[in-house]
Each structure stands twice: as structure tokens, then as C-alpha cells.
Amino acid sequence: MSWETVIGLEIHVQLSTDSKLFSGGSTSFGAEPNTHVDLIDLGLPGVLPVANREAFYKAIRFGLATNAKINQTSTFDRKNYFYPDLPKGYQITQMALPIVGKGSIKIEVDGEEKIINITRAHLEEDAGKSIHDLFDGETGVDLNRAGTPLLEIVSEPEISNAREAVAYFKAIRQIVTFLDICDGNMAQGSMRCDVNVSVKKSNDTELGTRAEIKNINSFKFIEKAINFEIDRQIRILESGDSVVQETRLYDSVKNETRSMRSKEEANDYRYFPCPDLLPVVISDKELKEIKDNLPELPDEKEKRYVEELNLDLSEAKIIASSKTMASMFEGACAKTNDSKLVANWLVGDISALLNKENIDIDESNLTSDNFATLIERISDKTISGKIAKSVLEEIWETGNDVDEIIESKGLVQIQDESLLETIAQTVIDNNPSQVDAFKSGKDKLFGFFVGQVMKETQGKANPQSVNKILKRLLS
Amino acid sequence: MSIQYKSVSELKTMLNNNDISNAELIKETFSLIKSNAKLNAFITLNEEESMNKANKLDNSPSSGSLAGIPIAQKDLFCTKDLKTTCGSNMLSNFIPPYSATVIKNLENAGCISVGKTNMDEFAMGSSNETSFYGNVQNPWGKNLVPGGSSGGAAAAVAAGIVPAASGTDTGGSIRQPASLCGITGIKPTYGRISRWGMIAFASSLDQAGPMARTAEDCALLLNEMCSHDDKDTTSLNEDVPNFSENLNSPIKGLKIGLVKEFDLSKLDNEVVKIFEESKKHYESLGAEFIEISLPNISLSVPTYYVVAPAECSSNLSRFDGVKFGKRCENPKNLEELYIKTRSEGFGDEVKRRILIGSYVLSAGFYDAYYKKAQQVRRLIKNDFDSAFKSVDIIMSPTTRGPAFEVGSKGDDPIQMYLEDLFTIPANLAGLPAMSIPNGMIDNKPIGLQLIGNFLDESRLLQAAHNFQMSTDWHLKTPTGIKS
Numbered sequence: 001m002s003w004e005t006v007i008g009l010e011i012h013v014q015l016s017t018d019s020k021l022f023s024g025g026s027t028s029f030g031a032e033p034n035t036h037v038d039l040i041d042l043g044l045p046g047v048l049p050v051a052n053r054e055a056f057y058k059a060i061r062f063g064l065a066t067n068a069k070i071n072q073t074s075t076f077d078r079k080n081y082f083y084p085d086l087p088k089g090y091q092i093t094q095m096a097l098p099i100v101g102k103g104s105i106k107i108e109v110d111g112e113e114k115i116i117n118i119t120r121a122h123l124e125e126d127a128g129k130s131i132h133d134l135f136d137g138e139t140g141v142d143l144n145r146a147g148t149p150l151l152e153i154v155s156e157p158e159i160s161n162a163r164e165a166v167a168y169f170k171a172i173r174q175i176v177t178f179l180d181i182c183d184g185n186m187a188q189g190s191m192r193c194d195v196n197v198s199v200k201k202s203n204d205t206e207l208g209t210r211a212e213i214k215n216i217n218s219f220k221f222i223e224k225a226i227n228f229e230i231d232r233q234i235r236i237l238e239s240g241d242s243v244v245q246e247t248r249l250y251d252s253v254k255n256e257t258r259s260m261r262s263k264e265e266a267n268d269y270r271y272f273p274c275p276d277l278l279p280v281v282i283s284d285k286e287l288k289e290i291k292d293n294l295p296e297l298p299d300e301k302e303k304r305y306v307e308e309l310n311l312d313l314s315e316a317k318i319i320a321s322s323k324t325m326a327s328m329f330e331g332a333c334a335k336t337n338d339s340k341l342v343a344n345w346l347v348g349d350i351s352a353l354l355n356k357e358n359i360d361i362d363e364s365n366l367t368s369d370n371f372a373t374l375i376e377r378i379s380d381k382t383i384s385g386k387i388a389k390s391v392l393e394e395i396w397e398t399g400n401d402v403d404e405i406i407e408s409k410g411l412v413q414i415q416d417e418s419l420l421e422t423i424a425q426t427v428i429d430n431n432p433s434q435v436d437a438f439k440s441g442k443d444k445l446f447g448f449f450v451g452q453v454m455k456e457t458q459g460k461a462n463p464q465s466v467n468k469i470l471k472r473l474l475s
Numbered sequence: 476m477s478i479q480y481k482s483v484s485e486l487k488t489m490l491n492n493n494d495i496s497n498a499e500l501i502k503e504t505f506s507l508i509k510s511n512a513k514l515n516a517f518i519t520l521n522e523e524e525s526m527n528k529a530n531k532l533d534n535s536p537s538s539g540s541l542a543g544i545p546i547a548q549k550d551l552f553c554t555k556d557l558k559t560t561c562g563s564n565m566l567s568n569f570i571p572p573y574s575a576t577v578i579k580n581l582e583n584a585g586c587i588s589v590g591k592t593n594m595d596e597f598a599m600g601s602s603n604e605t606s607f608y609g610n611v612q613n614p615w616g617k618n619l620v621p622g623g624s625s626g627g628a629a630a631a632v633a634a635g636i637v638p639a640a641s642g643t644d645t646g647g648s649i650r651q652p653a654s655l656c657g658i659t660g661i662k663p664t665y666g667r668i669s670r671w672g673m674i675a676f677a678s679s680l681d682q683a684g685p686m687a688r689t690a691e692d693c694a695l696l697l698n699e700m701c702s703h704d705d706k707d708t709t710s711l712n713e714d715v716p717n718f719s720e721n722l723n724s725p726i727k728g729l730k731i732g733l734v735k736e737f738d739l740s741k742l743d744n745e746v747v748k749i750f751e752e753s754k755k756h757y758e759s760l761g762a763e764f765i766e767i768s769l770p771n772i773s774l775s776v777p778t779y780y781v782v783a784p785a786e787c788s789s790n791l792s793r794f795d796g797v798k799f800g801k802r803c804e805n806p807k808n809l810e811e812l813y814i815k816t817r818s819e820g821f822g823d824e825v826k827r828r829i830l831i832g833s834y835v836l837s838a839g840f841y842d843a844y845y846k847k848a849q850q851v852r853r854l855i856k857n858d859f860d861s862a863f864k865s866v867d868i869i870m871s872p873t874t875r876g877p878a879f880e881v882g883s884k885g886d887d888p889i890q891m892y893l894e895d896l897f898t899i900p901a902n903l904a905g906l907p908a909m910s911i912p913n914g915m916i917d918n919k920p921i922g923l924q925l926i927g928n929f930l931d932e933s934r935l936l937q938a939a940h941n942f943q944m945s946t947d948w949h950l951k952t953p954t955g956i957k958s
Contacts (some may be wrong), residue, residue, distance in 0.1 A: 039573055043793045045566065045800075046575060046672040047555045048707050078789050080836070082813055089792020139809075141797070270836035272845055275678035275786055278708050 003234050004202045006210075006474045007165050007226060008228035010194040011172050012076070012150045013182045014126070015058045020147035021125045022049030022092065027149075029188050033131075033142035041147040043087030048276050051076070055149040057098045058181035058279060059123055060149060060290050065297055066118055070102025074116050074123075076274040084141050085128035093152075095271045097279075098122030100151075105175065107167040116168050117156040122430050126150050151181070157196065157207065162226035166219050169193060177323050178297055192217045197229045199237065207245040208233070213250050213257050225250035229257050301326055309339040312334045315347045324362040329367025338376045345375065349389060353396055365399035366392075373402040386459050414461045419471065420453070423461075424469045426454040438474060446470065478503045480635035480952050483544055483692040490543050497543040501529035503831065504589055507636040510957035514612045516631040518550050520560045520590040528587050528727050539585025541699060541923045547640040550591035551598055552578050552683070553672040561674045562594040562606040562624075565820030566800045566805045570640045574670020576704045577683050585700040592640060592877050593627030596822045597647055597791065598676040600624050601894040602884065603826040611879055613656060614953040615919050619878040622652030622894075628686050629656035634956045639687040639696055643673060645680045646779050647873075650910035650924060653686055654873035655913045657920025659939065660686040661693045663932050665905035666711035671705030675790040677783035678709075679833025689912060689949055690939035694718035697932065713930060721933050722940040727761030729938060732866030736772045737897065746921065749914030750872050751940070753923050757870075760941055761765055765866050769858040772900055774851045779899045780892055781835050781848035787825075788832025793819060827888065856904045859926075868938055869926040873910040876921035897924055907932045911939045912948040922952065 018357045021028055023040035040047045057072075065087040077095035081457065100121035107114050128146035132139050153172060159165050173191060176182040183190050198210035209232070213225050228250075231336070232244050248257040296304070298320045305316035319329045329346055331340045354361060376390060377383050385407060394405045404414060414420060428435055429448055453466045478486065478500060489495045497504075500752035505522050525545070532543050539785060551561050553571035560566045573580075582588060595605040603611040603626025611626040613619035625642035629652035631638050642649040644662035653660030661684050668683040669799060675681060685696035701715040733754075737746050766887040796802035796816030804816035821829070862869065875896060884890045899909035900908040906926055913923035923942075927935040943949050 044553075044571070044573075045559070045561070045569070045674040045793070046571070046670075048671055048709075050706060050708055080789050080792060082792065082795060084795075084797045084809065086650070087798060089795060090789050188639060268838050269840075270789070270833060270841075272785060272789070272836050276675075276709065315669060 002202050003237075005161055005230050006157045006200065006207055007159035007161070007171060008196040009155045009159065009165060009168060010196070011155075011169065012126075012192045012194075013062075013153060013172070013176050014190040015055050015060065015149040015151055015181055017052055017054045017149055019052060021052050021055050021123065021149035021378075022330060023147055025147055031144055033140070033144060036144040037146065041087065043089075049092060049274075051277055051280050053280075054151060055123055056282060057286075057290055058179075059121060059151050059283065060151075061179045061181055061294060062121055062153070062176060063100035063103060064104035064291055064294055066105050068118060068121070069101030069321065070282070070287060071097055071101055072277050072284075072287065073097065073336055075098040075279045076277045078270050078274045080270040083127065083130070084139060085130045085143065086435065087128070087143060087146055087147065088173055091125055091127065092274050092277070093124035094122035096273065099280075105171050106169070107164060107171045109163050109167050110277045111326055114164065115169075116158050116164075119154045119156050121151050121153045123152050124152055136245055157198075161234075162223040165195065165226055169219060169222055174298060174321060174323075178295060181296065185375055186217050187234060189217060193222065195222065195226060195229075197226055198243070198399055199230060199233045208237075209245050211243065211245070211257070212247045214247055216250055216261065221252050223472050224252070225257055228255060232257065275452065293455045298326075305343075308328055309333070309343075309345045310405050311340065315343045318347050318351070319343060322361070322427070322453070323358050328361050328366070328368050332372040332375065335372035336379070338375055338379050341375050341378065345371075349392055353392075364396065366395055367399075370395055370399075370402050377406065381413055381415065382406065383411055383413050384459065384463055386454075386463075387413065390459075390473065395464075411460060414457050415465065420457075420461055420465050421469050422472070424449070424453050424466065424473055425455050427456065428473055435474070446474070449474065476493055477639050477958060479507060480688070481543070481731070481954075482688045483687075483695050485850040486544055486638055487541075489933055497529040497532040498526065498696055500543060500759040501525050501545060501587060501589065504637060507634075507958070508590065508631075511634055511636060514614060514630050514634055515609050516593055516611055516625070516627040516634070517547070517590040518560055518562070518593050518608045521554075521557055521642055521904055524557075525587045525589045526745055537585045538924045539583065539899070541581065541695065542585030544586050545589045545637050546581060546586045546640065547590055547592045548578060548588045549641050549643055550594055551643055551674045552641060553674065554578055554588060554591065557588075557591065559591065559674070559849045560599070560608070562596040562608060563820065563822070563825070564607040564801060564834060565794045567607070570736065571672075573672065574646060576669035576706065577700050578672065580702055581641070581872075586699075589637065592625070592631055595624035595626065595648075595788070596825050597674070597819060598624040598643060598645055598681075599787070599824050599828055601647070601651055601891050602879070602881070603627065603652075604881065605822055607822060612923050613878045614956050615657065617955075622655035622874075622878065624648040625652050625660075626684060628853040629653055629658055630946055632656070632658045632688060633953065635952060639685060641683060641700070642686045642903065643681055643683045644898075645676050645682075645783060646894040646902050649684045649686055649895060650873050650898045650908060650922070651911055654912075654922025654924075655878040655920070657688055657922075657948070657953075658688055659693055659909065659911050659943075659949060660684060661690075661697065661909035661932065661935065662901065662907065662909045663697060663701065664711065664930050665902075665920050666709050666908075667701045667713075667930075667932070668713075669702060669710045670705045671704055671706040671754050672763075675786075677786040679786060680779075680789060682902070690909070690936050690943055692720070694936045694940075696720060697936075699752075699782055711930075716933055718933055718936055721937045723944075725761065725939055726757075726941045727911070729757075729868070730866045731762050731764050732767035732862055732869040733756060733768050734744070734772060734869060734871060735738065735765055735768045736770070737810055737871050741873070743916070744870065745916045746872055749916070749921060750923070753913045754870070756942065756946065759936075760773050760945065762938075765898070767862040767866055767869065769855070769862060769900070771851060771854040771858050775900045775903055776892060776896060778848045778851045778855065778903060779895070780831065782845050782852065784828040784832035784834050785845050785848075786828045786832070788836065791821075791825065791829060796820075823890070852903050855900060855936070858949055859900070859904045859906060867928070867934055868931075871924045871926070873897060873922035873924040877916045877921045901926050905929070907935055909935050910937060911942060912951070913946070913949060915951065920948070
């Protein structure tokens with residue numbers, strides 16, 4: 001009998017609003033501890049929260065992009081528990097009536113598409129951070145993060161394995177970055193997830209007992225933690241024991257999950273409607289305005305690239321999947337007509353360089369202006385494709401202007417056919433044995449002659465002309 | 476010229492006529508506070524700053540409508556740089572870095588906050604006996620409670636020390652002590668006065684309001700206390716009328732509702748007699764009485780004692796010894812920090828309500844208690860809505876009797892909770908309600924409650940002012956108060 005895994009994800013997306021969910025406190029990352037904390041974030045006696053409408057707008061963008069139901073009236077609840085980095089002793093969240101209802105998102109694993117349904121997405125405030133290792137015998141609390149708006153996106157338990165889970169997380173990340181509602185920076189904790197894993201026999205209709213793995217913040221760890229957890233649960237079940245419903249933590253150093261607290265030890269959060277906040281009502285006008293200003297999403301881009309710009313589907317997919325790649329592509333295409341050539345370079349040489357350095361395109365020296373000029377210079381035959389590669393490398397290093405690089409390095413393509421003919425003739429004259437071999441049928445040697453001409457011209461010869469001339473001279 | 480027992484409007488006239496200087500007024504106020512220190516009405520005094528403000532006003536007069544008027548602030552309002560304890564040991568060292576909106580509003584109008592008044596701990600109590608800072612003496616009798624939770628405020632006004640005080644009313648905390656101390660107090664419509672800076676007890680019920688000697692003064696104070704506040708999303712975005720404008724309009728034809736379900740026969744004969752006399756007086760002023768039914772009103776007290784503790788259990792979670800207020804000595808670990816701090820910092824009544832509140836919100840009980848209570852609350856609100864289709868205001872006694880003796884209800888929280896029988900419904904429904912003195916029983920004052928429709932404070936004040944213009948219960952003063 002085989003085992004079947006059922007996975008559900010709760011992804012916390014930090015919304016990129018300027019101020020916090022219920023206060024004017026700044027949300028920027030990396031400030032000195034407790035400097036981005038106002039009276040409300042500190043939970044001082046007598047303070048009251050005021051909901052940040054911008055956070056609602058961002059949540060609604062997510063809802064619309066995932067075909068979700070938008071609850072134009074949504075409410076806040078309090079989730080009560082004690083922890084030093086939770087200043088009020090409760091977190092304000094949306095339990096009963098979240099801003100975003102049921103939606104769905106498409107994922108792809110090994111070319112297979114699957115729809116994952118999203119149960120809900122609700123707004124809540126983040127807690128601060130407890131720092132245990134900085135002060136001897138004491139715990140420090142940094143409340144800078146307290147009150148930062150989070151969108152918690154809850155999936156249905158429809159994910160079947162670790163790779164699908166990663167694909168789902170990536171799809172959510174792609175959409176929130178395209179929508180400009182989150183910077184997607186996982187290292188800074190802008191996206192984190194809790195994973196619910198259970199296993200059952202394939203023919204069981206009921207779900208198995210689940211364990212929740214808390215707070216994972218990288219694709220790699222999601223995959224590893226889930227795979228560890230699946231193995232652990234199968235081992236338990238196969239030995240005849242049962243899985244305990246509990247919360248577990250993933251230890252990336254040891255690559256294992258560890259029990260944090262069991263269901264019995266779990267807090268009773270005593271949820272109830274937050275009496276300090278009235279229901280938030282989004283008008284039809286506001287909703288329409290958000291709808292009208294929704295950016296083009298990856299699927300739509302992909303379709304447009306294929307249908308209107310004639311890209312291959314595979315290229316279109318790669319470019320449309322990344323917001324920065326797509327904006328480089330669209331930026332360059334706005335200045336040059338040869339969109340296919342732009343796409344070839346992006347998917348080919350430029351992607352290779354990005355992968356080599358493991359950076360995002362907006363972290364490179366390449367600008368869409370410079371990129372467009374490079375494509376133009378290839379199209380108008382000022383430089384050859386080969387020379388263009390060296391120009392790209394130069395841009396990569398220095399960020400210098402394409403035309404300046406071509407000018408200063410004398411890289412302009414030699415178009416003068418009489419000059420090329422003279423060089424080609426010299427090459428032929430200097431290599432009589434190769435000429436004989438070629439003429440006796442060794443066709444492959446043609447490339448040798450082309451190479452020699454290119455070498456003589458430091459690669460600046462127009463390759464089509466060289467081919468034409470050599471064919472004539474060697475016939 | 477003595478300032479004792481003077482009303483706000485009288486003091487305004489005295490200041491305007493230069494019968495007294497601002498500095499003299501404040502100096503005299505502090506001398507009254509000190510000579511009556513045994514009342515224990517104040518927790519913290521603000522003498523130096525008050526004198527500075529008064530001197531400043533003498534040098535450059537202000538146009539504020541309450542310029543120079545001394546006011547006592549309930550110690551539940553945050554006052555910048557001035558200790559704010561909420562009657563609790565937990566906040567015995569808490570100095571807020573900001574002021575409540577209502578404090579700012581009053582001070583912007585020129586009021587001088589002379590001190591912070593004693594109160595039941597976190598406003599939980601009806602006798603001021605739960606204060607960490609000791610009982611407050613009712614000026615009408617050494618062993619009498621002043622009521623609560625705004626007991627210090629009521630006592631300070633009743634003893635003629637200050638003409639006015641701020642209070643808060645979650646289940647009757649302005650009206651009940653006003654009744655027991657023989658003064659006038661109004662809880663306006665929920666949301667009229669910003670809650671920003673008011674230390675929360677039960678957020679959906681808490682409402683600030685003025686306590687003074689007359690309805691006329693309450694109107695003057697209310698004019699300044701009310702405002703829409705962007706910092707409080709539950710604050711009403713409604714124009715604030717001039718509450719003083721219609722005070723003198725006659726009330727001929729006013730329809731007053733009498734609640735069928737309030738069974739007055741269970742009350743003391745004297746209380747009933749006084750209530751009947753007030754009815755007759757209102758009839759003589761041209762009002763007519765109509766019996767109304769509030770079918771769910773009997774559920775008010777149990778409903779309140781689910782909703783209020785539930786909210787309080789959550790609101791008071793922030794007092795954990797981590798960021799401000801009291802922290803226990805040498806906790807061994809985090810759990811002990813919480814347990815010891817909260818065990819030492821809170822008194823019994825606060826603990827009792829946190830326990831009740833945590834219970835009614837806990838998994839498995841929420842639907843049976845909290846949710847049900849909210850549904851009943853809606854029904855009570857609806858009852859009032861229908862009643863106000865046929866009447867202008869509703870009238871009842873404020874309390875079941877006059878002030879009781881210290882310790883007389885100490886062992887039975889239920890007896891104490893029933894103290895708020897008549898006052899709680901207005902909080903549950905968010906309606907404005909006030910108490911005015913309408914009689915004496917054994918030289919102890921007692922009050923009449925008037926409940927108004929949503930936002931209809933003006934009519935309440937008008938009805939109260941008409942009563943006070945033709946009676947003198949509000950002018951009675953206790954004996955034995957030092958001058």
C-alpha cells in the first residue's frame with residue numbers, strides 16, 4: 001500500500017506599505033532596534049489602532065489577481081496570547097471575515113499544470129522580535145517589526161509533495177512581486193510560511209493527523225522540511241504508532257523537524273471581534289479603481305509575448321515569469337523593433353551571466369536603454385553577434401555605454417568587401433595544405449578559413465560577407 | 476470670596492469680573508484639596524504646573540471657553556508627564572508620554588487639570604473600594620462609599636473642591652457615583668468623546684463624560700470634551716452641537732418613558748417616593764409620561780458581565796511587566812515574570828473579571844457566552860430603538876438606593892454588580908444618559924436617571940436643566956467638609 005501526502009501552506013507576505021497596519025510607524029527594514037516604534041506599536045495604555053487602508057488595497061490586488069472573492073466588508077479580531085514581543089498581549093488579525101475569500105492559483109511542476117485553491121487571505125499585524133543570544137541571561141525585544149502588515153495566504157490542503165509546495169510558494173511570490181505588494185525578499189523575512197503536512201494510505205478517505213512546521217523562509221528549506229516530515233510520519237505509521245498533532249520547528253543545520261508544542265499545550269487564543277476597530281468597508285468605486293490599475297500578470301504577459309511579439313513559448317515563459325526580466329524585456333522592446341533578438345539575448349547570454357553570478361537582472365549593470373542600443377548595433381550590422389558578446393561582458397563589468405565601448409575599442413564591423421577579400425586571399429595563400437584538403441572533400445575545414453579571417457580582423461569582419469567571399473575564392 | 480461649591484459658570488463670571496484672579500482660584504483650590512485630604516479623592520496632584528498655568532492666564536488672558544477653570548481628571552486618562560495609575564498598583568510608576576484627546580480638548584479650552592482622581596482599579600467597581608490607593612470617603616458621610624468607579628471625581632465635586640471633573644462610564648461609573656454624591660453627571664452617546672488616551676476597560680462600552688454640580692455646567696464641559704478624532708475609529712463623525720443652546724427652552728409636551736420592566740416595588744419605599752415626586756415635578760413642567768416596554772432589559776446585567784470582562788481580559792493583557800508599569804522582583808523565567816507581575820499588580824476584582832472574561836472567550840464557551848451576550852445586546856438596542864419611537868427620553872432611578880456603607884457589599888460581588896442595574900442598559904445600547912440629584916434619604920442624596928436617544932444629549936440636558944431651575948436638590952451641600 002502506498003502513502004499519499006497532503007500538504008497545505010500558510011504563507012505570510014509582508015506588505016510593502018510605508019507605515020504599519022495600525023499606526024504611523026515606519027516599516028523599513030534594518031533600523032536600530034526599537035526606533036521604528038510609536039505609541040500604538042508599543043501598546044501603551046490608552047492607545048487605539050487605526051486601520052491602514054493602503055494595506056487593504058494591496059490585499060485586494062492579491063485577491064483580484066487570484067480570482068478571489070473580495071469581502072468589501074471585513075472585520076478584525078483579537079488573537080490573545082502572551083509573549084514579550086507581542087506588546088498588547090494580543091495580535092489583531094482577521095479571523096471571522098477576511099478581506100480576501102476563496103481564490104486559486106496555477107502552478108507548474110515538470111511541465112504539468114495544477115490549480116491550487118486558496119481558502120482565504122487575511123490581514124494581520126506582525127509581532128516584534130525576541131533576541132535571545134545578545135544579552136547574557138536576558139532576552140532583548142526589538143519592536144521595529146511589531147505592527148507591520150502581513151497578508152496571510154492560506155491554501156487548501158491540495159498540495160501533494162514537496163516540489164508542488166515549492167512551486168506553489170514560487171507562484172505566490174511571483175504574483176505578489178508582480179503586483180508590487182511585497183518585495184519578495186525572503187532573506188529579510190518578507191515572505192515566510194507555515195507548512196501543514198499529513199500522510200494517509202492512498203485509499204483512505206480521511207486525512208491523516210497533521211503536523212505544522214512553523215516559519216520556514218527559503219525554497220530549499222521548504223522542500224527539505226517537507227521531505228523530512230513525510231519520511232518521519234511514514235516511519236511512525238509503518239511502525240504502528242500514530243502521528244501526534246503538534247507544531248514543529250525545522251532545523252536547517254541538522255535538516256530535521258523538532259517538536260515545539262503539542263495540541264494539548266497549544267494556546268487557547270480566545271479570538272473575539274476587536275472592539276477598537278469598526279468593520280472596514282471598501283466601496284465599489286475603490287474596488288473598481290484597484291481593478292482598473294491592476295498590472296499585467298505573468299500569464300497575460302506570456303500570452304501577449306507569443307501572440308503579438310512572436311516569441312517562442314519557452315522564451316516567453318522565462319521572460320514573463322520574472323518581474324524584473326519582463327520589465328527589462330519590455331523596456332528594451334520599447335526602443336528597438338527586434339523583440340525576438342531582445343528575447344534571444346535575454347534568455348541566452350544574459351541569463352547565463354545572471355546564473356553565473358546568481359543575481360537578479362536589476363542588480364546587474366545592464367539598463368534597458370543600453371541593452372536596446374546593443375540590439376540595435378547588432379541589427380544594423382555595426383557589430384557582429386560575436387563582438388556583441390564581448391560588448392555585453394564589458395557592460396556587465398563597467399556599465400559603460402554600448403556606443404562608447406564600440407568606439408573606444410574599435411569594434412565596428414568591417415563591411416568593406418574588397419578589404420575582406422584581400423584578407424581572405426592572404427589566409428588562403430598562407431594555408432595551401434588546408435586548401436588542398438578542403439578541395440578534396442573535407443568540407444568541415446570551411447570553418448577553419450572563416451576563423452582565420454576573423455582572427456585577422458579581431459572578429460570585426462561581417463560574418464555573412466566572409467562566408468560569401470570565402471565560398472567564392474575556394475570554389 | 477470662597478470658591479467652594481461654586482459652579483463652573485459662577486467661577487467663569489467671577490474670573491471675568493476680576494472678583495478673583497486665576498492664581499487665587501487655583502491656590503484656593505489646592506487649599507481645599509489639602510484641607511479635605513481625608514476624603515482621599517485625589518491620587519496625584521498637579522500643583523506646580525497648575526499654578527504656572529494660572530499665573531500665565533493672569534498675565535495673558537485666554538479666550539478659551541473654560542479658561543482658568545480648575546478640573547479634576549479621572550486617573551484613567553493619560554496625562555503627559557503626569558503619573559497615571561488607573562487606580563492600580565500595576566501602573567503605580569506609569570508616567571504617560573502623551574495626553575488623552577479629551578484632556579487636550581479640555582486644556583485647549585483653558586481648563587487647568589489640578590490633579591488625578593481616585594477610582595476603582597481599572598474602573599472595575601461601584602464603590603471605589605477596589606482602588607489600590609484606598610477608599611474614597613463620600614462627603615455625605617464618613618463611612619459611606621462615594622460609588623464608583625469615578626468615586627474620587629464625584630467626591631471632589633460634591634465637597635465643592637472643584638466645580639467639575641472628568642469621569643468615565645462603562646456600566647454606570649459616572650451616573651452611579653453622581654447619584655450617591657448628589658451631583659450631576661452625563662455619559663454621552665458612545666463615540667461622542669474620543670477614547671484615545673483613555674485606559675481601556677471594556678472598549679465597546681467605555682465612554683467619558685463630565686461630572687459637575689449642574690446640568691448647565693455639564694453642557695459647558697461637554698461642548699469642549701466632544702470631538703471627532705481620527706485616532707479613534709469608533710469616535711463618531713458627527714457635528715458637535717452647542718449643548719448650552721437649548722437648556723432654557725421649556726419642556727412642555729416632552730414625552731417621558733417609564734420602563735414597565737423596571738420593577739420599582741422591590742426598591743426601598745423612600746426611593747420610590749422620591750421618584751414619584753420627580754415625576755410629579757416633571758408633570759408640573761408640562762411633560763407627559765408614557766409606559767414603555769423594554770422586553771429584554773432584565774438581561775442587561777448578565778449580558779454586561781459577559782461582554783465587559785471579556786473585553787477587559789484582553790485589554791489588560793498588555794500589563795505584563797515587559798514594557799511599562801510594574802514588574803515583579805527577580806523572576807526566574809518568563810512565565811514567572813508574567814504570573815508574579817500580574818498577581819502582585821492587580822487587585823482581586825480585576826483578577827476576578829480577567830478570569831470571567833478569559834472563561835467566556837475560551838474555546839468551547841465562546842458561543843454560549845460571548846456570542847450569545849452580543850446577540851442579547853443587539854436585542855436590548857432594538858428595544859430602545861422601538862421605545863424611542865414613542866418617547867423623547869426615558870426616566871428611572873439611577874441607583875437602587877443612596878450611598879451604602881464601606882464594606883457592606885464587600886463579600887458578595889453579585890450584590891455589587893446589581894448596583895448598576897439601572898445604568899448598564901444605556902452602555903449596552905450606546906445611548907446618552909445622565910444622573911441628576913432628585914432627593915435625600917436620611918441626609919444622603921440620590922439621583923434620577925434620564926436616558927436619551929442616540930446623539931440626543933441636548934434634550935437630556937434641557938430636561939435636567941429645567942428640573943434644576945425649579946428644584947434645589949443639586950444645591951444641597953454636605954456638612955463636615957473643610958473650607
